[in-house]
Amino acid sequence: MAPDAATLPSPPTFAPGESISRRPLSSIVSGGRQIEGPGPHQNGIPLRFPNIKDLQDKAAALEVTESTPLIELLTTAQDAISRFRSFAETDQLGSAYVQYLRASEITINLIPHHPDYRTATSQIPGWHRQFSELIMASSP
Numbered sequence: 001m002a003p004d005a006a007t008l009p010s011p012p013t014f015a016p017g018e019s020i021s022r023r024p025l026s027s028i029v030s031g032g033r034q035i036e037g038p039g040p041h042q043n044g045i046p047l048r049f050p051n052i053k054d055l056q057d058k059a060a061a062l063e064v065t066e067s068t069p070l071i072e073l074l075t076t077a078q079d080a081i082s083r084f085r086s087f088a089e090t091d092q093l094g095s096a097y098v099q100y101l102r103a104s105e106i107t108i109n110l111i112p113h114h115p116d117y118r119t120a121t122s123q124i125p126g127w128h129r130q131f132s133e134l135i136m137a138s139s140p
Contacts, residue, residue: 055097058098070124076102077107083099
């Protein structure tokens with residue numbers, strides 16, 4: 001990742017699965033049903049979501065750099081946005097978050113610092129439109 005890249009938020013100071021009210025997660029009711037089932041556990045208590053820091057680390061493992069061709073950066077970010085939407089629609093929120101962070105990193109930090117960024121408008125047909133759509137898709 002570039003040294004001037006935006007840093008991601010720090011993970012919470014409490015342990016994953018630790019409830020602020022000290023109630024076990026298995027006693028929490030969501031939508032009229034109790035949250036239980038298979039998946040990761042800590043001290044016998046099921047964890048509902050993966051650790052945010054793990055997701056951020058996964059997102060930071062990009063296979064592109066500022067020297068990657070611009071069209072490949074654009075395509076990679078567009079694919080990440082598409083996967084983000086697909087994961088979000090199927091309630092795979094951890095995977096959706098990873099894809100959103102990847103798309104954002106490429107769109108905000110890599111593309112604007114690319115050596116060919118300033119000349120892309122005249123050299124790549126439809127570049128401005130594609131990049132504008134990518135920025136809009138990456139905006140919350």
